[in-house]
Amino acid sequence: GENVEQHPSTLSVQEGDSAVIKCTYSDSASxxxxxxxxxxxxxxxxxxxxxxxxGEKKDQRIxxxxxxxxxxxxxxxxxxxxxxxxxxxxxxxxxxxxxxxxKGTRLSVIA
Amino acid sequence: DSGVTQTPKHLIxxxxxxxxxxxxxxxxxxxxxWYQQSLDQGLQFLIQYYNGEERAKGNILERFSAQQxxxxxxxxxxxxxxLGDSALYFCASSVGLTTGELxxxxxxxxxxx
Numbered sequence: 021g022e023n024v025e026q027h028p029s030t031l032s033v034q035e036g037d038s039a040v041i042k043c044t045y046s047d048s049a050s051x052x053x054x055x056x057x058x059x060x061x062x063x064x065x066x067x068x069x070x071x072x073x074x075g076e077k078k079d080q081r082i083x084x085x086x087x088x089x090x091x092x093x094x095x096x097x098x099x100x101x102x103x104x105x106x107x108x109x110x111x112x113x114x115x116x117x118x119x120x121x122x123k124g125t126r127l128s129v130i131a
Numbered sequence: 132d133s134g135v136t137q138t139p140k141h142l143i144x145x146x147x148x149x150x151x152x153x154x155x156x157x158x159x160x161x162x163x164x165w166y167q168q169s170l171d172q173g174l175q176f177l178i179q180y181y182n183g184e185e186r187a188k189g190n191i192l193e194r195f196s197a198q199q200x201x202x203x204x205x206x207x208x209x210x211x212x213x214l215g216d217s218a219l220y221f222c223a224s225s226v227g228l229t230t231g232e233l234x235x236x237x238x239x240x241x242x243x244x
Contacts, residue, residue, distance in 0.1 A: 050132075054232065063133060063221055063235030064174070109174060118164055119189050119233060123173035 022047040024112050036131050041125045043110035043128050044092040050114030053086060053093045058107040058124070067108075068095070097119025100129045134158065137222050137236035149210040152239045156203055156224030162186075163205040164233060165197055168219040180205055181228050208226055212243045 024047040033039050045053075051072040056064035070077045070084045070093065077084050083102075088095040097104055107126050109118040134157035144150055154170035156163050173201040176189035191197075194212075199205045209216060219240050223233035 026173075049136065058233075061237070063132070063135070063223075063237050064233075066232050069232070113229070118176055118189070118229075120176065120178050121166075121174040123171065 021117060021126065022050055022114060022120040024110060024122040025121050026103050026110050027126060028125060030126045031130070032039075032130060034127045035100060035102060037094075037100055039104070039127055039129075041095045041108055041110065041120050041127075043091060043094070043112075044090075045071055045112040046091065046121075047112070047114045048091065050112040052113040053084070054111050054113075054119070055082075055084060056111065056121075058109065058110045060106075064131045065108055085094055097127075099125075100130050104131050105129045133234040133236065135236035136218075136221060137239050139239055140237065141240050141242075142210060143242045143244065146212055146214060148212050149172060149208065150212065150241065152207040152209070152220050152222075152241075154205045154207070154222030154236060155236050156217050156222075159218075160192050160224035160226050160234070161203065162225045163199055163203070164223045164225070165191075165205070165207050166221040166223065166235075168221060168238070169217075174221065176204075177207070186228060200203070209241070212241075214243050215244045217241055 053054040054069035081095045110122045136155040161182045166174045172191040178200045179187040197207045219238045
């Protein structure tokens with residue numbers, strides 16, 4: 021089945037700097053790659069996603085890139101703000117299996 | 132607010148006991164998923180139901196079972212509880228069978244003493 025690896029597990033950045041989180045997946049049949057943000061005491065919430073027919077997608081300060089050949093995808097957050105502090109999960113969907121999540125990255129934005 | 136409701140929010144029980152976690156999906160969503168979140172283990176998929184039928188199974192222990200009722204709410208039953216079952220249990224819902232976007236509830240935190 022699908023396996024998703026996510027790095028780093030923790031990330032601290034200064035406010036205004038960029039943050040990058042990277043994920044790899046194992047199943048070449050996977051075709052949908054969402055990113056979820058989990059704030060303290062809440063459930064994960066979708067923030068951006070990308071499908072396998074697209075290489076990059078941007079939404080204001082966040083962007084996701086996908087390299088199908090290398091089977092990796094990344095989340096980029098620019099001009100980080102304290103409210104970006106949260107746990108971020110990447111995930112992959114392929115075939116008939118539900119979303120498989122990475123282990124998460126705890127992002128801390130230091131003011 | 133995702134529209135997914137989970138009860139109870141917190142639950143403390145003893146080893147060997149049995150508990151039931153409840154989930155009401157978003158209005159119109161036919162799929163319900165259960166995930167377990169333990170420290171440093173991310174979100175582990177347990178089981179999926181679609182319109183009342185089991186559709187996918189993940190790393191769900193035999194001591195755990197679930198069902199989805201005709202009104203589409205779902206229950207996750209955890210029995211013969213062990214200390215290691217302490218975790219956050221999330222329910223999520225989606226419109227279709229294999230759609231990507233999941234809407235998560237706020238979770239049920241289970242503590243086994």
